[in-house]
Amino acid sequence: MNFDIRMAHLFSSLDDNQVRQVMESSHISTFQDGESLFETGDEANRFFLVIGGQVKLFRVSSNGDQKIIDIIQPGNTFAEALMFMEHPIYPVCAEALGPAKIISFDCKRFLQILSQSFSVCFRIMGTMSQRLRGLIKEIDDLTLQSATTRMCAMLLRRMEEIGKSHFTLPAAKGVLAARLSMKPETFSRILQNLSSKNILNTKGNEIQVIDTELLRSLAHLESVLGLEPEVHCTLSGAKSLHSD
Amino acid sequence: MNFDIRMAHLFSSLDDNQVRQVMESSHISTFQDGESLFETGDEANRFFLVIGGQVKLFRVSSNGDQKIIDIIQPGNTFAEALMFMEHPIYPVCAEALGPAKIISFDCKRFLQILSQSFSVCFRIMGTMSQRLRGLIKEIDDLTLQSATTRMCAMLLRRMEEIGKSHFTLPAAKGVLAARLSMKPETFSRILQNLSSKNILNTKGNEIQVIDTELLRSLAHLESVLGLEPEVHCTLSGAKSLHSD
């Protein structure tokens, strides 16, 4: 059960003594699939570190749709930014995606430690700064890009993460669809479409990328645009299935 | 020319001596309408405080469209979060919206000051935390909401900011459209539509809100839903113009 929290970026510059202090106010818990950690609007007096499984952060619209903001992987913290607000309120819901093991920390306690160490402060600011950047990227993905583009970018990211052209999708298709802000039907159709263009093969949750270059050019239209004039931009709707 | 930078939240807890240090590395500049402060990808070694006019932060898509991430008002800082990254690169473009007066600060220098004062650190973290929150809100606006919803939310925000039901739009319509991630044509049509429903009157950039409740219910569908069964959700396309 001894997990060194210094594996997480956020804690990486704590000394042994500080780690001990932080751990004093921590709880380890396990969550079932779908179990809630907190909801939008709850008072935020703890933050979290995922040490096993996954946690999805999402918001719910009035009609019940979920928009998944992020899927937190083991070794990562979340909700730590709220610590610095006057009236900390979680802006999202969090729930376990599959069984998950999570450590939670008391915000006040952690702030005390922060006020002893500039290097930890700076590290936190670095983390927050990266998140900001990520969200900005996300916003322009959402507005500037089509569903197909988002799909391709996600596949590429995953592919480069794994390092092989054959890989497994990191979550159920429905979940990924929500992450990419599209309906499961659309997700399915786009995958189907990419497959019919011989850009990739798919079997269940397994993906085999065939034409990486084309995938890349679809992911960020700016770069290779024009390499494949037949296909470049207009690959998208189900209607173009028979177009070549 | 003596502007107390402590008016900005970020600097508010600096003492006189620290202010002096910060100012040593600062430059005041004026910018013409449309003049660029920096571009996406530029090395980020300065951050900024707007003391007059407005600055728009935006990203550009491959086809030349602009997505406006934020419009910075006087008294506010921006790009300060980049300071904490290893290879600081501006993730957005910034340009003056109308003539603007801006102070820029050297990041390195400010970091030195930071490492003297926890309260300034905490304040920055607070600022960043708020921005994070804002961006998350933005993401769900973009994904969960329709163009009409975004428009209504913007109008309401503006109305409550001014405190009167009669107000002027805070920028040119085209700019606002980009801010709300829609085309000027769409912006125009939605406004026209709201007007035809007697929710508001519009003349140039002047808006007179008539039915605040209805506007509110359109802005966040969850609340008053059902108050006006005829209209509640389906007010949107230009086609429904003649629907009642």
Added chain:
DNA sequence: TTTGGGCCTTGATTTTCATCAAATGGCGAA
């Protein structure tokens, strides 16, 4: 083995918004 229930796929249709193209209107400069 059969059954049932998620999840995913597929097809048909509709909605929303972008795009294209053409007025309209205001406003400053000549």
Added chain:
DNA sequence: TTCGCCATTTGATGAAAATCAAGGCCCAAA
């Protein structure tokens, strides 16, 4: 004043993705 330029409006059309509605698939429990 008139001209020309720009932002905005308006109309017609198209494309992307949501929605609605079945159907298929896989797996786990009976």
